[in-house]
Amino acid sequence: PRGITPFITFVLGGPGSGKGTQCARIVENFGFTHLSAGDLLRQEISSNSENGAMILNTIKDGKIVPSEVTVKLIQKAIESSESHKFLIDGFPRTEENRLTYERIIGAEPNIVLFFDCPPEEMVKRVLNRRQGRVDDNANTVKERLKIFRALSLPVVNYYAKKGKLYKIDGTGTEDEIFERVRPIFAA
Numbered sequence: 001p002r003g004i005t006p007f008i009t010f011v012l013g014g015p016g017s018g019k020g021t022q023c024a025r026i027v028e029n030f031g032f033t034h035l036s037a038g039d040l041l042r043q044e045i046s047s048n049s050e051n052g053a054m055i056l057n058t059i060k061d062g063k064i065v066p067s068e069v070t071v072k073l074i075q076k077a078i079e080s081s082e083s084h085k086f087l088i089d090g091f092p093r094t095e096e097n098r099l100t101y102e103r104i105i106g107a108e109p110n111i112v113l114f115f116d117c118p119p120e121e122m123v124k125r126v127l128n129r130r131q132g133r134v135d136d137n138a139n140t141v142k143e144r145l146k147i148f149r150a151l152s153l154p155v156v157n158y159y160a161k162k163g164k165l166y167k168i169d170g171t172g173t174e175d176e177i178f179e180r181v182r183p184i185f186a187a
C-alpha cells in the first residue's frame with residue numbers, strides 16, 4: 001500500500017502445524033490479507049520463472065530457498081496490494097531470512113504467532129493431506145522437521161525475547177485452535 005506502513009503478522013510453526021488453516025480463519029474473521037511464502041514460491045514454479053527449477057529442487061529437498069528470492073516475492077505481493085494488514089505465513093524460517101527481510105523491507109513485524117504442535121502430529125497431518133505437494137512424503141517431511149528445529153526455532157525464540165510472540169497450542173480441532181487465536185485479534 002502506498003504511503004502507509006502496513007500491520008504485519010508473521011505466522012510461524014513447523015510443517016503441518018496448521019498455519020495455512022488458521023490463516024484462512026483469521027482472514028474470514030478479521031479481514032487480513034494472507035501471504036503464504038510457500039504458496040508464493042510454488043507460484044513461481046508454476047509460472048516457469050527463471051528461478052522455478054531451483055525453487056522446485058529446494059522444496060523437494062525440504063531445504064530453504066535463498067532469502068532474497070523469497071523476500072522479493074513477499075515485497076512484490078505487499079506493494080501490489082491495497083490491504084493494510086497482512087499475515088505472512090511460513091516466513092521467516094531462518095535468522096538469515098529474518099535479517100534479509102529487515103534489510104530489504106526496512107521493518108519488523110508487529111506481532112508473531114507460533115503454532116506449537118508435537119512432531120508426530122505434524123507428520124500425521126502432512127502425510128494425510130494428499131494434495132500432491134512434492135514435499136509431502138515421509139523423507140522430505142523428516143528433513144523439513146529437522147530444518148524447522150535447527151533453523152526456524154531460533155527465529156521463534158528471537159521474537160519471544162522481543163516480546164512480540166504469541167505462542168498458541170496447535171493441538172486439538174481447527175475450531176479449538178481458532179478460539180485460542182481469536183482473542184489476539186479481537187482485542
Ligand code: UP5
Nearest residue numbers: 015016017018019020021037038059064065090125173174
Ligand atoms: N489440519 C490443519 N489443522 C488441523 C487440525 N487442527 N487437526 C487435524 N488436521 C488439521 O495443515 C496441514 C494439514 O493438516 C492439512 O491437510 C490440514 O487440513 C490439516 P496446514 O494448515 O496446511 O498446515 P501448515 O502449517 O500450513 O503446513 P505446511 O505443510 O504448509 O507447512 P510448511 O511450513 O512445511 O510449508 P510451506 O508451504 O510454508 O513451505 C514449504 C517449503 O517451501 C519449505 O519446506 C521450504 O522448502 C520452502 N520455503 C522456503 O524455502 N522459504 C520460505 O520462506 C517458505 C517456504
Ligand code: MG
Nearest residue numbers: 019020036038
Ligand atoms: Mg501452509
